[in-house]
Amino acid sequence: MATHKVGGEVDAPCTRCKLTLAHTILAMVGTKIARVRCNTCGGDHAYRAAPGTTDRPTASRSSTSRASSTPRAEKPEKVVISFEEQLAGKDIANAPKYSPKDTYQVDQVIQHPTFGLGLVSAVRGDKVDIAFKSETKTLVHGRGGASTEKPAFSPPSARQTGPADKPQPLAPLATETAEPSADAAAPKE
Ligand SMILES: [Zn+2]
Secondary structure (H helix, E strand, C coil): CCCCCCCEEEEEECCCCCEEEEEEEEEEECCCEEEEEEEECCCCCECCCCCCCCCCCCCCCCCHCCCCCCCCCCCCCCCCCHHHHCCCCCCCCCCCCCCCCCCCCCEEEEEEEECCEEEEEEEEEEHHHHHHCCCCCECCCHHHHHHCCCCCCCCCCCCCCCCEEECCCCCCCCCCCCCCCCCCCCCCC
């Protein structure tokens, strides 16, 4: 077996040429070749033993790309308390069926024909965020009641959102906007 030395030649796979070519040994660590220069392209690179030599590197390029197998340690859902726990203590039996015409309040339980039981998590104007078992949906509410279209800023006037046998947390105060009633409007002739 030939003894390698700095300045000697060795066959090694060139990273640029992607071929096993003659290289000039630039540096050695002990008896091992550390760095070589490709005689073909002149590029310096760390020595990798050619296929068929003692170190037996993987013939293909799979050794570098295969190493990253990141296990999925993260849980898909970040639920602190389960949906059932959220609904526990709620008045599920009296949960009204969801209707865009009804008006809902935060913490209210509703029954949706498609998504099932849901817990109102936020009310934003005529939109409600309702947490269902699988995901949170944003639905409309307060679209019914009066026959006339109300201005967007008008709060829902209906209070009949179910039995008030428990304190309604943070119910938005209904500012009594003076709407022209039908009686006040004099009929035209
Ligand atoms: Zn080369």
